[in-house]
Amino acid sequence: MKLARGPLPRWAEILLLPLINIALAFLVVGIIVRIIGVDPFHALDRLVLGAVGSPESIGYTLYYATNFIFTGLAVAVAFHGGLFNIGGEGQAYIGGLGCGLAILALDRYLPGWLMAPIAIAAAALFGAAWAAVPAWLQAWRGSHIVITTIMFNFVASALMVYLLVNVLIAPGSMTPQSRNFEPSGELPALPGSALNLSILLALACCVLMWLFLWHTRWGYALRAMGHNPEAAHYAGTDLKRMTLLGMCLSGALAGFVGVNELMGVHHRIVLDFPAGYGFAGIAVALMGRNHPVGVVLAALLFGALQQGGAELAFDEPRITREMVVVIQGLVILFSGALEHLPRPWLAVLLPRRG
Amino acid sequence: MDDLAAIVFLTAAATLRTATPLILCAMGGLFSEKSGIVDVGLEGKMLMAAFFGASAAALTGSAWWGVAAAIGAAEIMALLHGFACITYRGNQVVSGVALNILAAGLTVVLGNAWFHQGGQTPPLEQAGSRMLPIFFPHAGDNILVYAALASVPFTWWLIARTRFGLRLRAVGEMPLAVDAAGVSVSWLRYRAVLLCGFFAGLAGAYLSIAQNAGFSRDMTAGQGFIALAAIIFGKWQPFPAFGACLIFGLLDAVAIRLQGVRVPGVGEVPVQFIQALPYLLTMFLLAGFIGRAVAPKAIGVPYEKEH
Numbered sequence: 001m002k003l004a005r006g007p008l009p010r011w012a013e014i015l016l017l018p019l020i021n022i023a024l025a026f027l028v029v030g031i032i033v034r035i036i037g038v039d040p041f042h043a044l045d046r047l048v049l050g051a052v053g054s055p056e057s058i059g060y061t062l063y064y065a066t067n068f069i070f071t072g073l074a075v076a077v078a079f080h081g082g083l084f085n086i087g088g089e090g091q092a093y094i095g096g097l098g099c100g101l102a103i104l105a106l107d108r109y110l111p112g113w114l115m116a117p118i119a120i121a122a123a124a125l126f127g128a129a130w131a132a133v134p135a136w137l138q139a140w141r142g143s144h145i146v147i148t149t150i151m152f153n154f155v156a157s158a159l160m161v162y163l164l165v166n167v168l169i170a171p172g173s174m175t176p177q178s179r180n181f182e183p184s185g186e187l188p189a190l191p192g193s194a195l196n197l198s199i200l201l202a203l204a205c206c207v208l209m210w211l212f213l214w215h216t217r218w219g220y221a222l223r224a225m226g227h228n229p230e231a232a233h234y235a236g237t238d239l240k241r242m243t244l245l246g247m248c249l250s251g252a253l254a255g256f257v258g259v260n261e262l263m264g265v266h267h268r269i270v271l272d273f274p275a276g277y278g279f280a281g282i283a284v285a286l287m288g289r290n291h292p293v294g295v296v297l298a299a300l301l302f303g304a305l306q307q308g309g310a311e312l313a314f315d316e317p318r319i320t321r322e323m324v325v326v327i328q329g330l331v332i333l334f335s336g337a338l339e340h341l342p343r344p345w346l347a348v349l350l351p352r353r354g
Numbered sequence: 355m356d357d358l359a360a361i362v363f364l365t366a367a368a369t370l371r372t373a374t375p376l377i378l379c380a381m382g383g384l385f386s387e388k389s390g391i392v393d394v395g396l397e398g399k400m401l402m403a404a405f406f407g408a409s410a411a412a413l414t415g416s417a418w419w420g421v422a423a424a425i426g427a428a429e430i431m432a433l434l435h436g437f438a439c440i441t442y443r444g445n446q447v448v449s450g451v452a453l454n455i456l457a458a459g460l461t462v463v464l465g466n467a468w469f470h471q472g473g474q475t476p477p478l479e480q481a482g483s484r485m486l487p488i489f490f491p492h493a494g495d496n497i498l499v500y501a502a503l504a505s506v507p508f509t510w511w512l513i514a515r516t517r518f519g520l521r522l523r524a525v526g527e528m529p530l531a532v533d534a535a536g537v538s539v540s541w542l543r544y545r546a547v548l549l550c551g552f553f554a555g556l557a558g559a560y561l562s563i564a565q566n567a568g569f570s571r572d573m574t575a576g577q578g579f580i581a582l583a584a585i586i587f588g589k590w591q592p593f594p595a596f597g598a599c600l601i602f603g604l605l606d607a608v609a610i611r612l613q614g615v616r617v618p619g620v621g622e623v624p625v626q627f628i629q630a631l632p633y634l635l636t637m638f639l640l641a642g643f644i645g646r647a648v649a650p651k652a653i654g655v656p657y658e659k660e661h
Contacts, residue, residue: 143640325459337449
C-alpha cells in the first residue's frame, strides 16, 4: 500500500486528525460493548449520567482528572524533550512515599498550612529522584530510557511492598498500610466526594509548564532537543543536563499523584495507589497533543470515563471498570501508534495548500 | 545426601517451571528485536494468549484447542503491532504500550462478560483440558516445558544458520541494504513479528493451561518485561538469553524458598529484593557495569522506502 504523506492543512493537523483518531478508538470501544451484549448508546447514556449527573459525581470526575493531569503533564513534558517516560507509575508511587514520609515525620508538630507545602515538595523531590536515575543512565551511561523506566516501575513496586509490609506498617495493623495522618497532613476536600485542593496544584502545574516550555530559555532548549538533538547540541545545549532536567520535571509531576491520593483521599500510605494512572498519562498526553490545554481537556475526558465507567459497571454487571483501561489502550493505539492511519484519506479529501 | 539430591532436583524443576514462559517469550521477542522491531508488548501478547487459551480450553475441554486459541490471540496482537509499526511506521514503543494496556483491560472485560467470575476463566478441571507432566508428576514437566527447551536451539539455528536468519539480522542492522538487494523489508519484519506472536502465544498458554488451571487477571505479572530484560541481558543472542531466563527463573524459585530464612552473615533477605533483582541486574548491565549490551542498529526506527 502506498501511503501519501503530504502535509495537510494546519487546522486538519491540529484538530481534524486527532479527532478522527479518537473517534476511531471510540468506534472500536462501541463494537466491543456491542459484542459483550450491551447497547452502546445505552451504555454511553449511563456513563455520561454517572460522570456529570450530580454534584458528587462531578466531584469524583474532577478528582480523577487531577491524577490524569499530573501524569499527562509528566509524559508530555518528557515528550517535548524527545524522551519517552513510561515510568510515571513508579515515579507516582515513590512521590507518594516522599509525601507520606514527610507527613509521618512532621504531622504531629506542624500546622496544616506549613505541612502541605513541605509534603508537596517532598512528593516532587522523591518523584524527580526516581526519574533522575533512568535519566542519568541514559545521558551518561547510554542505556535506553524506555527500558530503564519500565524496570524502575517494578523496582518501585517491590520497594513499596517491602517498606509497607516491614517498615511503615502501622503497629497492630493486619493490612500493609501506614498509620493515619494527623489532620494537618490532610488536604481539605469537598464533602461527599474525593475532590480536594490538589486540583488547584494541577492547574498551577499546567500554567507553570506552559510558561516553562514556551517562555523560558531552558524550556526552549528542551523542545529543541526533542526536535533535533544534533542541532540543539550544535547550538550549545548541554543534552545530558537537559535529559536530566526533562526527566526530573516529569518525575516530579508524576509524584504529585501521591499528593492527590494520599493527602487528599487515603490519609495514609497504602499499596498500589498509582493504579495505572502513570500509564494512562501516556494516553492523556497523546490525546492532548502534549499541550497543557490539551492535557487538561483529555484529563477531564478520562476523569469522566473513570467515574462514569464505575457507575456504569455498577448498573450493568456485564461491563466492568476495566472497560476504561480498554479505552485508554485504544486511545494510545489510535492517537499514538496509528496516528497516520487516516492521513492518506484526508490527503485525498482535503484541498492541498499551495 | 539424598536430601541434597532431592533439593537440587526440586529447585531445578522449580527453576525450569518459572523459566519456561520467560524462555518462550524471550525467543519470540528475539525474532522481533533482531528484525528491528522493539517489542515492549510481550507482556500484553502473553496475557491475551493466556486468556484466550484458558477460555478455549474451558469451552472445548481440550488443551490443544487452548494452545491454538492462545497462539491465535497472540498472533492477532502481533499483527496489530506489525500493522502499526511496519505498515504505518508508528512509534514502536507507543504501540507496544498500547497493546499491553489494551490486553490488561480487555482480558478482564471479556472474561467478566463471558464467565461472570470477576475476570477469571472457569477452573480447568476436565481431563484433557490441561497440559500435564509427562515424566515426573511432581516436576511439572509438561510438553510446553520441552517446547521451551527446544525453542532455544531452533531460534539459534533459524537466526544464525539460515538464509532467512541472515536477512533478518541484516534488516535489523541496515534495512536499506536489504531493500537495495531487492528483498522486502516489510515482509521480513512481518514474518519476524509473527514468529514473535507464535512463541508469546505458547508462553501465554503455558501460564493458564499448564502451570495454572485457568486464567486470572494480570496473571503475567511482569513476566513479559522480565523476558525483555533477559533478551537484553543475553545481548540479543539466543543461548545467553536462555541463560538469563534460567537465572531469573532460579531467582524466583529461590525467593520462595528463602522466605523467612536467615542467611548467615546477611540476615533475612527480603523477598521483594530478590524479585527486583532481574530488573536491577539488567540495569547494571545496561549501564555498562557488566560488559556491554549492543542492540541491533536499526531497532525502533521505522523503515521508509524511498520512492
